[in-house]
Amino acid sequence: MSTIVQQSWKRCQESNLIATQKANDQIISTNRIKEIIQENHPLIRESLPLFNKLSPFLLSTEHIALLSDRNGNIIHTVGDPVFADHAQKVQLQIGANWQESNKGTNAIGTALVSQQPIQIQGEQHYFRENQFLTCSSAPIFSPAGDLLGVIDMSTRKEYTHPFALTIVCMIAEALQNRFLFAEAERVITLPTASRSSHGQPLLPLIGLDRDERIVGLNRRAKQLLGPDMVGKSLDRELESSGRTLQDNHQKLWPSASVPRKTPAFSLKPFPRLAGSCPRFLQAKVLAQKAAQVDFPVMVLGESGTGKELFAQMIHQTGPRANEPFVAVNCSSISENLIESELFGYEGGAFTGAQREGRIGKFEAAKKGTIFLDEIGDMSLRAQAALLRVLQEKVVTPVGSNQSKPIYARVIAATHRHLPDEVKAGRFRADLYYRLKGVLIELPPLRKRSDILELAMNQIKQIAPDRQITLSREAQAMLTAYSWPGNVRELQGVLIQATFLADDDEIGCEHILLEGLGEDGFESPSTSFMSLRETECEAIKKALYMSGGNVSQAAKLLQIGRNTLYRKMADYRILSQINQEEL
Numbered sequence: 001m002s003t004i005v006q007q008s009w010k011r012c013q014e015s016n017l018i019a020t021q022k023a024n025d026q027i028i029s030t031n032r033i034k035e036i037i038q039e040n041h042p043l044i045r046e047s048l049p050l051f052n053k054l055s056p057f058l059l060s061t062e063h064i065a066l067l068s069d070r071n072g073n074i075i076h077t078v079g080d081p082v083f084a085d086h087a088q089k090v091q092l093q094i095g096a097n098w099q100e101s102n103k104g105t106n107a108i109g110t111a112l113v114s115q116q117p118i119q120i121q122g123e124q125h126y127f128r129e130n131q132f133l134t135c136s137s138a139p140i141f142s143p144a145g146d147l148l149g150v151i152d153m154s155t156r157k158e159y160t161h162p163f164a165l166t167i168v169c170m171i172a173e174a175l176q177n178r179f180l181f182a183e184a185e186r187v188i189t190l191p192t193a194s195r196s197s198h199g200q201p202l203l204p205l206i207g208l209d210r211d212e213r214i215v216g217l218n219r220r221a222k223q224l225l226g227p228d229m230v231g232k233s234l235d236r237e238l239e240s241s242g243r244t245l246q247d248n249h250q251k252l253w254p255s256a257s258v259p260r261k262t263p264a265f266s267l268k269p270f271p272r273l274a275g276s277c278p279r280f281l282q283a284k285v286l287a288q289k290a291a292q293v294d295f296p297v298m299v300l301g302e303s304g305t306g307k308e309l310f311a312q313m314i315h316q317t318g319p320r321a322n323e324p325f326v327a328v329n330c331s332s333i334s335e336n337l338i339e340s341e342l343f344g345y346e347g348g349a350f351t352g353a354q355r356e357g358r359i360g361k362f363e364a365a366k367k368g369t370i371f372l373d374e375i376g377d378m379s380l381r382a383q384a385a386l387l388r389v390l391q392e393k394v395v396t397p398v399g400s401n402q403s404k405p406i407y408a409r410v411i412a413a414t415h416r417h418l419p420d421e422v423k424a425g426r427f428r429a430d431l432y433y434r435l436k437g438v439l440i441e442l443p444p445l446r447k448r449s450d451i452l453e454l455a456m457n458q459i460k461q462i463a464p465d466r467q468i469t470l471s472r473e474a475q476a477m478l479t480a481y482s483w484p485g486n487v488r489e490l491q492g493v494l495i496q497a498t499f500l501a502d503d504d505e506i507g508c509e510h511i512l513l514e515g516l517g518e519d520g521f522e523s524p525s526t527s528f529m530s531l532r533e534t535e536c537e538a539i540k541k542a543l544y545m546s547g548g549n550v551s552q553a554a555k556l557l558q559i560g561r562n563t564l565y566r567k568m569a570d571y572r573i574l575s576q577i578n579q580e581e582l
């Protein structure tokens with residue numbers, strides 16, 4: 001155990017905290033949360049853009065990122081909703097207080113006391129109930145050096161990422177720089193060749209006021225100039241050797257300037273993908289971002305949720321759009337043919353082979369995209385061959401001893417839960433990690449709050465010349481059904497319904513759903529959304545439709561604003577609040 005952790009455990013013992021008991025959970029009232037959010041307005045305002053950028057990358061990673069104020073109150077979280085649910089069991093959520101005196105040794109509380117970045121792994125947590133976690137935290141300081149709060153990244157101990165601590169330190173540093181640029185009249189940097197511990201060049205930044213007095217410094221500048229420089233004037237000689245990065249006073253932006261706000265990631269629209277359900281939109285934004293970078297992508301989702309359509313959109317809106325998109329369904333190719341299918345073969349390589357040989361799908365994709373559908377169904381032998389190809393970026397056709405370079409981008413998809421397949425030894429862990437650069441999870445249709453919107457979109461495509469509507473009963477029927485075949489099943493049902501409806505209204509009698517009893521209800525075993533899930537989705541949708549404006553969302557939902565705030569805290573939907581509202 002590090003000295004910081006040992007000292008923390010000593011403090012806990014001296015405060016008579018008992019490790020085997022439940023921690024003292026201090027859940028703050030909704031009104032108090034609102035006050036705390038008001039009090040920390042600048043911290044939240046500067047953190048939100050960073051959290052919003054981080055958020056899509058945390059989905060499906062079993063990680064959440066949290067922001068706490070200087071008293072250990074959690075005021076913002078983003079990340080994987082599945083892990084967020086687990087974290088809630090020990091109150092790792094908005095509105096909880098994680099000071100060391102309440103929750104024992106933990107990354108947030110201990111970073112606040114020690115004022116240093118720290119990772120608390122599993123059993124290093126003082127309270128047993130928190131020992132399933134590994135959390136990495138970095139304190140955030142104002143330009144003048146006051147402690148403002150903590151950035152934390154938490155996960156299950158078995159998913160600890162080696163770079164988690166580095167990432168939170170970088171976020172804290174980025175946040176501190178944002179404060180410096182926001183507060184100072186002029187920001188200068190001094191010449192230096194050194195690099196930070198993360199390998200990034202770390203510029204010493206010094207913020208000056210109108211009178212050229214120092215209002216703040218970053219960590220590197222403090223190392224160079226000493227800790228007590230705030231309020232002092234900068235040495236003339238030193239100042240003249242510096243380079244101005246931002247000058248608000250003279251509204252001067254020299255060529256070496258760092259823009260005050262970096263331009264937002266401009267995302268290209270995905271025109272063929274309909275839907276506005278928040279879970280679907282999260283996946284869509286992630287895919288839109290993935291389209292602009294060249295990482296491997298893994299799309300997970302039940303059959304018919306749109307995995308291939310997502311892959312096509314990523315391809316069509318990215319820089320490889322003019323190259324081929326080649327889809328391979330790995331489950332439909334027999335085990336002994338998969339390698340020749342993917343990597344090609346030489347003439348006469350095996351019985352039944354074409355005499356002149358054939359190029360494989362990787363080669364056919366050229367510099368485009370190869371979509372490996374149902375990758376979870378590949379045999380272990382084919383997985384080993386695929387891994388080699390991805391590592392070495394060359395293919396060797398069956399029967400040949402000459403390798404050919406490959407350039408295609410890989411998008412993989414499966415309806416299987418790959419982490420479980422890895423645990424069961426049916427899928428290679430090394431291949432899984434190589435393929436899941438960006439992990440996109442598509443929600444099943446039964447969990448989406450936009451079924452009717454999708455239905456109308458499909459009807460327009462099926463019968464563009466007719467003005468078809470859905471009767472109220474038909475709408476109720478479509479939203480209540482569990483859709484085991486997802487969007488593909490919805491499409492099929494609507495093709496039939498449009499055909500059956502002689503006039504332009506589709507009624508219940510036109511909708512033929514599988515598994516419905518004569519009374520029109522599904523058998524009890526079919527899954528459906530719980531009341532809580534439905535309410536949570538409705539709130540998210542209202543917030544989305546009102547652009548994050550809580551008052552407008554409350555009107556849409558026909559409930560009071562305070563009730564909405566309470567429910568949002570309950571469902572942890574604070575991240576969608578419009579910044580102006582805070």
Ligand SMILES: Nc1ncnc2c1ncn2[C@@H]1O[C@H](COP(=O)(O)OP(=O)(O)OP(=O)(O)O)[C@@H](O)[C@H]1O
Nearest residue numbers: 272273274275302303304305306307308309487488
């Ligand atoms: N959001 C959406 N908007 C419009 N159409 C959609 C959407 N999602 C899926 N579809 C349509 O649903 C059908 C099924 O989609 P797709 O084939 O991409 O699913 P899949 O998950 O790849 O299925 P499988 O796993 O069975 O191969 C397609 O016709 C697709 O165009």
